[in-house]
Amino acid sequence: MRYLVLAILFVTFFTACNSKEESDKAKKTSVKKEPIVKEYGFTFNDFKVVRDTIRSGDTFSKLLEKFPLKDSLRIHDVTExxxxSFNLRRIKAGKPYILFLDKKKPNTLKALVYIEDRISYTVVDFRDSIAVFNKKKPTTVKRRVVAAEIEGSLSETLTNAGVSAALGNKLASIYAYTVDFFKIQKGDKFAVTINERYIEDSIYVGVESIEASYFEHKGKKIFAFPYKISEEQKKSDYYDENGKGLKSMFLxxxxxxxxxSSRFSGRRFHPVQMRFKAHNGTDYAAPxxxxxKTTASGIVERTGYTSGNGNYVKVRHSSTYATQYLHMSKILVRNGQRVTQGQVIGKVGSTGLATGPHVCYRFWKNGVQVDPLRQKLPNAEPLNASQKKKYLAHITPLKKELDSITAIKFKE
Known part of the structure; x- marks a missing residue:
């Protein structure tokens, strides 16, 4: 009996010890550690962190006024x-910023991060000496081909295909002269080879560039490939599978x-000279x-001033075409300068014989002034033989890839 009592006491003691150990373990595992947060070059756990947004009227100085700086730094000295390194005028309402404050002295500012966009940001660090760093988050670019048939709108179709709807604007710009995007319909098809940018390999930023595209509208297939004729060319032009430019030569x-306000006419009453005469231009009234903008790429042939034309610019586009822009308030180009389609060459004014602000747009074809609104204008200047050979070699693998994808996707 004595041994039985001792055995019971031993078992009871051992069980109680185990229960206490398990209870202690449970308490320890139930205490969750604060996750370590690292971003913008800071470990957030080491600071008191305040996130906020720039409001209308905020300036860099106003942001600093809210919290004291170490060693009695003066705000004026900091801004100077x-x-x-940091353009303080670019601080805009609506942009987020982060304040890193001292944990022991919660009102002492250690650093400020101004977030320009999802990738770019500026750090103003007050911890040692004042330092400014303009940085970008690490990004990667991933390439893929997307093919889809229009269901509903283009933006809906892109979203359903897992692509940024903003790609629709890029496609509309590429095909602006060949496809009416207000009239695209169910059953139209497209395929596009794109490069997409990601932050730290996982956060989607958007479409970085387009390598090739294909659009089928009302049964008509239109390919588009970006291509630069020379290294000096800043923006690519788009050409089809045969090297024909998709863009009209003229805006x-x-x-x-x-x-x-006044059209091209063989007989128009001149509001200043008070008599009927030919009006060999088209007047566009504007503030x-x-x-x-120059309506096509070319070389500035002449700039200057005359009593009739006021400030004017004439651009030679080819051996066939030239344009002239009259009555400018300001000329922004010089003789002999190369200009690209859509480049701003001056500002609307009323210099010369003009009753109000407008630009008189004049158009020459083979040395004769004609009405541009009645012309069947050509596409962009075609590639020459040497350029075309290089271009076709460049697009061959890209087109082959699109053909393969569309054949599978649309079962051609």
Whole structure:
């Protein structure tokens, strides 16, 4: 009996010890460690962190006024020291920023991060000496081919295909002269080879560039490949599978927003000279200072001033075509300068014989002034034999890839 009692006591003691150990273990495992957060070059756990957004009227100085700086630094001295590295005027309402404060002295500012966009940011560090760092988050680019048939709108179709809907604007720009995107319909098809940018290999930023594309509208297949004729060319032009430019050689007008106040005419009453005479141009009325764009690429042949034309620019586009822009308030190009389609060459004014702000747009074909609104204008200048050979070699693997994808996707 004595041995039985001792055995029971031993078992009870051992069980109680195990229960206590398990209870202690459970308590330890139930205490969760604070996750380590690292971003913008800081370990957030080491600071008191305040996230906020720039409000209307905020300045860099106002942000610093909220918290004292170490060693009694004066705000004026700080702004003077950082202004060469950090353009303080670019601080805009709506942009986020982060304040890193001392944990022991929660009102003492250690660093400020101004977030320009999802990738770019500026760090103003007050911990040692004042230092400014303009940085970018590490990014990667991934390539893929997307093919889809239009269901609903283009943006819906892109979203359903797992692509940024913003790609629709890029495609609309590429095919602006060949496809009416207001009239695309169910059953139209497209395929596009794109490069997409990711932050730290996982956070999607958007479409970086387009390598090749194909659009089928009302049964018509249109390929588009970006290509630069020379290394000096800043932007690529788009050509089809045969090397024909997709873009019209000329813009429809030299202004983005305008009202045609007077058309090309063989007999028009001149409002200043008070008599009937030929009007060999098209007048586009617009507010004073409106940007005037060259309607096609070319060489500035002449700039100057005459009593009738006021400030003017004439651009030679080819051996066949030239254009002239009259009554400018300001000329922004010089003789002999190469200009690209859509480049701003001056501002709307009323210099010379003009009753109000407008640009008189004149158009030459084979040395004769004609009405541009009645012309069947050509596409962009075609590639010459040497350029075309290089171009076709460049696009061959890209087109082969698109053909393979579309054959599988659309079962051609």
């Amino acid at each position: 020291k950082v202004k060469d 429809k007008a030299p202004l983005d927003y305008f009202r045609i 004073h200072g409106t940007p005037i």
